[in-house]
Amino acid sequence: MTMHTLVAIVEDHPGVLARVASLFRRRGFNIQSLAVGPTEMPGLSRMTIVVDGATVAVEQVRKQLAKIMEVIKVSDISRQRLVAKELALIKVRTTPTTRGEIIRAADVSGARIVDAAGDSITMEITEDSEKIDSLITLLRGFGIKEVARTGRVAMTRGAEAVLQAGAETGPARGRRRGPPAVPETYKERS
Amino acid sequence: MKLRGARILCESLVREGVEVIFGLPGGAVLPLYDVLPEYPQLRHILVRHEQGAAHAADGYARATGKVGVCMATSGPGATNLVTGIAAAHLDSSPVVAITGQVARPFIGRDAFQEVDITGITLPITKHNYLVMDAAHLATIVKEAFYIARTGRPGPVLIDIPRDVLVDEATFHYPDRVDIPGYKPVTAGHPEQIKKASKLIDEALRPLIIAGRGVILSKAFAELKELAEKAQIPVVTTLLGISCFPESHVLSFGMVGMHGMAYANLAVNHADLLIALGIRFDDRATGKVSGFAPQAKIIHVDIDPAEIGKNVRVDVPIVGDLKQVLQDLNGQIQVRYHLEWLRQLEEWRHHHPATALRHSDNLIPQFVIRKIYEATAGNAIIVTGVGQHQMWAAQHFWYDKPNSFIASGGLGAMGFELPAAMGVKVGCPEEVVWCVAGDGGFQMTMQELATLMQADIPVKIAIINNGYLGMVRQWQELFYHRRYVGTWLPNPDFVRIAEAYGLPGLRVTDKALVPSAIAQAMAHQGPFLIDFVVEPEENVYPMVPPGANLFEVIEEPRRDVELTIGPRETSNL
Structure with a gap:
């Protein structure tokens, strides 16, 4: 798998997003998707960042992110079992003849009709990227007027949470629980 | 309140x-x-x-x-x-x-x-x-x-x-900080230190490459102990200069683009590289894929993001060097690497890098050598970037900890004069020499007024070759001697000094160098000497950009009559 999902817990200050974005630009790390929102803890936000491991040294991204003062924790959760979802709103052109077929397509894909007008239908789908991609492909033939997609948000399955997981601790939290985990040996030659 | x-x-x-x-x-x-x-x-x-x-x-x-x-x-x-x-x-x-x-x-x-x-x-x-x-x-x-x-x-x-x-x-001044996202690690991981000490014990051709991290963590004594206990030769990066006494029997100078050929050869042949507080800058490593091809690499740095950034690492240790080296020194065994050291001595003998070629004209290396002699090495040398910086790095013997200060990473012309000012304010007891290029000096020479107003007695040596010298050297070597935008018809620096109210001297004759330096040192306040040197003198050795460290170009002139420097006489 080349797509890596990084989760960063950050302080909710003005300018934090600019710091993260500036870092990605400066180091030439290309972001596939980025989603930011509040967490269960007041004052902390969660960023879910997807990067392509084929073009970017993911461990280097993780460590550079961890250096930002407002970044409290960064984990690469790609190797764990994940729930990963995106949301898309899709507005499709309809005619009296295609309308039924479009509604069926939405049903089959698990999308929900959220708005209907005389000559268009808007549906909402919350799924992984691949499923959303295939729905869009399916609808393309009918004439898509507009698509709005969020970035991916992700969470590990099971009881563990990012702020408790010990394995991928950055420099931030490691010291509080004794010595950090043994770092990996780096074999990549640039 | x-x-x-x-x-x-x-x-x-x-x-x-x-x-x-x-x-x-x-x-x-x-x-x-x-x-x-x-x-x-x-x-x-x-x-x-x-x-x-x-x-x-x-x-x-x-x-x-x-x-x-x-x-x-x-x-x-x-x-x-x-x-x-x-x-x-x-x-x-x-x-x-x-x-x-x-x-x-x-x-x-x-x-x-x-x-x-x-x-x-x-x-x-x-x-x-x-x-x-x-x-x-x-x-x-x-x-x-x-x-x-x-x-x-x-x-x-x-x-x-x-x-x-x-x-x-x-107003209430807090007595502690709480930054949840910032907790620097200082102690190295014990497992990693154990692995490193095993590699050091087993190495046949170990080499320490030490950088500015040693100076920042004030790990001078710990580095010396490591080198001496396991008899490991030490080379430094540019900014690592003065983290290890250069007249020490185990010191083999600086690596990199203008490093000593023998230091670069040592990197090339080592079977273990102990990298201490360095970030593997391209000016130090040369072509990364050909860097230290035979060596396992131990990398100690306080910044986890430096590990594996430019060069593969076998044993990374994140921590403060002083603490890590104390732990490491306690674990390693006493070793001798006579064979390896003899090899390095031989390379040094055949590739002397700090030898002065004979010239009737005033050459810049000679000026640096004379400043070294006049100060007996007991001075802080501050440089900007370029040829003067490399000559100052090569031809002065830095035995005093933290006595070489230069703009390394950014390579900022004009750093030298204001930085020397800050050095002298911070260390008023030290002799501070600002070794400046004629190009860089003109970028910040307005600070002569500051030296006078705040009474900061910095001694200034302008290495004046009438060119943006390092750029000219690259044009000579890699752009068919087409000198574009590098010729500097300079103002009269002595009169500039006088206009600002400090004494200045122009030296064009070799024989007058020592007396000029003595005069500057004897003067109470700031003093400027304009050393008008051989205009097309090049910095050697040189590893061409993008080449491997061992593909080094050495002083090409045949008419050289070399005076071997004290650092390069055999110690064995």
């Missing part, structure tokens, strides 16, 4: 032990300058350009290990600091830069002298702050100094709107 923002700032600086501020006032910081006289502990040194303030604060920080402070007004004052902040960032120097900002209601409206300096300095600071409430000021100053000096040091900028300096708030 309720105080105005300006006083809160000064009280906080006093509590951080700040002794000196290099700055230049302007509209946005007037409320601050207005209260400065009430704090005589904070010596303000007025520079003539804010770049000078930033370099001076950087030089002060490098020489003393304390946080250097510079100050500027909003807009152009702040942007003029940028080069100096970037230099401090790339060389991990603890600097706090304080800038004025337009009043809060004007922010974002393109007001007079408004720039987004926190945005501009985002990628060249360790952290920065825009203070939007006078009540936050004390905590921010506390955090800024803590961040600047701990972990991997670096510059922190505090941008303060004019009205925040005027607003009143309760």
Whole structure:
């Protein structure tokens, strides 16, 4: 798998997003998707960042992110079992003849009709990227007027949470629980 | 206790032990300058350009290990600091830069002298702050100094709107910081140290490559113990110079583009590289894919992001060098590597890098050698970037810890004079020589006025070859001798010195070098010597850009009559 999902817990200050974005630009790390929102803890936000491991040294991204003062924790959760979802709103052109077929397509894909007008239908789908991609492909033939997609948000399955997981601790939290985990040996030659 | 923002700032600086501020006032910081006289502990040194303030604060920080402070007004004052902040960032120097900002209601409206300096300095600071409430000021100053000096040091900028300096708030200086996202690791992981010590015990051709991290963590004694206990030869990066005594039997000089050929050969043949506080800069490694091809690499650094960034690493250790080396020294065995050391001695014998070629003309290397002799090495040498920097790195024997200060990572021309100013202010007892290029000197020579006004007795040696020398050298070697934009018909530097009120001398004759240096040293105040040297002298050895370290070009001239330097005589 080349797509890596990084989760960063950050302080909710003005300018934090600019710091993260500036870092990605400066180091030439290309972001596939980025989603930011509040967490269960007041004052902390969660960023879910997807990067392509084929073009970017993911461990280097993780460590550079961890250096930002407002970044409290960064984990690469790609190797764990994940729930990963995106949301898309899709507005499709309809005619009296295609309308039924479009509604069926939405049903089959698990999308929900959220708005209907005389000559268009808007549906909402919350799924992984691949499923959303295939729905869009399916609808393309009918004439898509507009698509709005969020970035991916992700969470590990099971009881563990990012702020408790010990394995991928950055420099931030490691010291509080004794010595950090043994770092990996780096074999990549640039 | 309720105080105005300006006083809160000064009280906080006093509590951080700040002794000196290099700055230049302007509209946005007037409320601050207005209260400065009430704090005589904070010596303000007025520079003539804010770049000078930033370099001076950087030089002060490098020489003393304390946080250097510079100050500027909003807009152009702040942007003029940028080069100096970037230099401090790339060389991990603890600097706090304080800038004025337009009043809060004007922010974002393109007001007079408004720039987004926190945005501009985002990628060249360790952290920065825009203070939007006078009540936050004390905590921010506390955090800024803590961040600047701990972990991997670096510059922190505090941008303060004019009205925040005027607003009143309760002053309480916090005694500790709480930054949940910042907890630098200082102790190396015991497992990793065990692995490293095993590799060191087993190595046949180990080599220590030491960098500025050793100086930053003041691990001079620990490095010496490691080298001596296991008899491991030591080479340094440019900024690692003076972290290990260069006349030591185990010292084999500097690696990299203008490093000693034998040091580069040692990297090429080593079977174990112990990299201490270095970041594997391309000027040090040459072509990365051909770097240390036979070696396993142990990399000790306090910044986890440096591990594996440029070069593969076999045993990474994240931690403070002093502490890591103490642990490591306790575990390694006594070893002898006579065979390996003999090999290095042989390379050194056949590839002397600091030998002076005979010339009737004044050559720049000769000037550096004479400064070394006159000071007996007991001086701090401050350089900018270019040929003069490399000659100063090569032809002076740095035995005194932390005695070579130069702009390495950024390679900023014009660093030398203001940085030397900061060094001398921080270390008034030391002899400070600013070795300047004729190009770089003209970028910041307005600070001669600062030297005079603040009475800072720096000795200045301009290595004047009438060219932007290093660029000219590249044009000679790689662009068919087409010298474009590199010829410098210079002004009369002696008269410039005199105009600023300091004595100056021009030296064109070899025979007069020692007496000129003696005269400069005997003079109480600042002194300038314009050494007019051989214009087309090149820096050798040289590894061409993009080449492997062993593909080194050495002094090509056949007519050389070499005088081997004391550093390169055989010790075995």
